[in-house]
Amino acid sequence: QVQLVESGGGLVKPGGSLRLSCAASGFTFSDYYMSWIRQAPGKGLEWVSYISSSGSTIYYADSVKGRFTISRDNAKNSLYLQMNSLRAEDTAVYYCARVSSYYAFDIWGQGTMVTVSS
């Protein structure tokens, strides 16, 4: 079945780095734009970044621009988020999501928790 599975979350100190991964299955990964969305504890959803199907087009939210890097490996059906210079306010559950042709997020992973704390 169509599935997204995130991994790589954990506890990291302020200023540290972490790399999240998202493994896709059940669909042709290379046909779809993909996105990262996060949710701080007890808070709402915040869009973080998206990458086009080929990886040639990338956008970031202002809150992460210059610190986070999204990438993908279509041969491995995988999406990544490299997070550098992490701050306490980056603490959140990070979801990867498939972007449909109608600009909605139609498939979501289960999320991976990132905690930034000393």
Place this chain on the structure above:
Amino acid sequence: QSALTQPASVSGSPGQSITISCTGTSSDVGGYNYVSWYQQHPGKAPKLMIYEVSNRPSGVPDRFSGSKSGNTASLTISGLQAEDEADYYCSSYTSSSTWVFGGGTKLTVL
């Protein structure tokens, strides 16, 4: 990009109808028909309920409907059921080629 504006909470009794509003600007909600709605139960990932303002993905009950007027989109749930109790988020594509979410609305079924 500022978050879209949603009411913090709404409530209704089983069988009743409720409407959740989502207000943005001409750069997002008002400028595109790429408004979507998501349902999130506690501890779970969000689930797409409405896309392109008023379309339902396969498997979503027709009790869920969406609409838009100007810069405000709305989600209506008719015939409320206990399992509809959840958080609901709207989202819109924007003129900056990004997405923005609403702050979320907690639906309580009395």
